[in-house]
Amino acid sequence: MKVILKSQAEIERMRAAGRVVHKVLSTAKQMCQPGATLREIDEAGYRVFTEAGGRGLFKNYPTYKPGEGFPGNLCISLNDTVVHGIADDTALKEGDIVGIDCGVELDGWCGDSAVTVMVGNVSPQVRRLCEVTSHLLELAVQNIRPGRRWSQVARLMQNYAERAGFSVVEDFVGHGIGRQMHEKPSVPNYVSPELLRNDIELQEGLVLAIEPMCNLGSKAVETLPDKWTVKTVDRKPSAHYEHTVAVTADGASVLTDGS
Ligand code: MG
Numbered sequence: 001m002k003v004i005l006k007s008q009a010e011i012e013r014m015r016a017a018g019r020v021v022h023k024v025l026s027t028a029k030q031m032c033q034p035g036a037t038l039r040e041i042d043e044a045g046y047r048v049f050t051e052a053g054g055r056g057l058f059k060n061y062p063t064y065k066p067g068e069g070f071p072g073n074l075c076i077s078l079n080d081t082v083v084h085g086i087a088d089d090t091a092l093k094e095g096d097i098v099g100i101d102c103g104v105e106l107d108g109w110c111g112d113s114a115v116t117v118m119v120g121n122v123s124p125q126v127r128r129l130c131e132v133t134s135h136l137l138e139l140a141v142q143n144i145r146p147g148r149r150w151s152q153v154a155r156l157m158q159n160y161a162e163r164a165g166f167s168v169v170e171d172f173v174g175h176g177i178g179r180q181m182h183e184k185p186s187v188p189n190y191v192s193p194e195l196l197r198n199d200i201e202l203q204e205g206l207v208l209a210i211e212p213m214c215n216l217g218s219k220a221v222e223t224l225p226d227k228w229t230v231k232t233v234d235r236k237p238s239a240h241y242e243h244t245v246a247v248t249a250d251g252a253s254v255l256t257d258g259s
């Protein structure tokens, strides 16, 4: 499958999907208080994107047949869960961090964004993990330009994370997005010989879901027997932030920030 570039008009349609995703995450953020359950947040997310005319991209992924695939409406990943957490009746408590990832299709176009929310007072170390991971996403957006290679952006993210003392998850990466949630190319948050061999030149009309994930401890992750939940092997916390971002003539435009 080739990289599919998007026209200005198509990017604006993706921004409309992105606005719905932003609305879901805004609602979810407000709900992240001690005592709220993951299921309540998941169900609120479903209501918000459904009322906006959107369709959730995670429920029953990847076949979208009822009863198959991912069981949740959102991915809700608590503390040592890196990504793909399944909402249950666990209640949030002070000091938790909770990753909330939402994908929505609206009128045939997709948006995908994630945020890690700190519940009440979080330890300074874990707060720093969230701030650094969030900054990686900003760093990527600020440094995207047509003509640059993705490895240059990935190197900036990896260096910043590692200088702060955190590790970058390698098993999950960002992706192209458009009519499909997952399109070419893959956009890792670290540099590898493989990336350098298959490097991507950024060009106007490329739309990427950029999603840095950082761990407080080791980068090693494992998938639980439920086949979805991904946790750190050392069970230390992990943070995840994501935006859908279009490459423009002179930089980048974030499509999931509510603008
Ligand atoms: Mg996502």
Ligand code: MG
Residues within 6 Å of the ligand: 112, 174, 175, 209, 211, 242
């Ligand atoms: Mg994604």
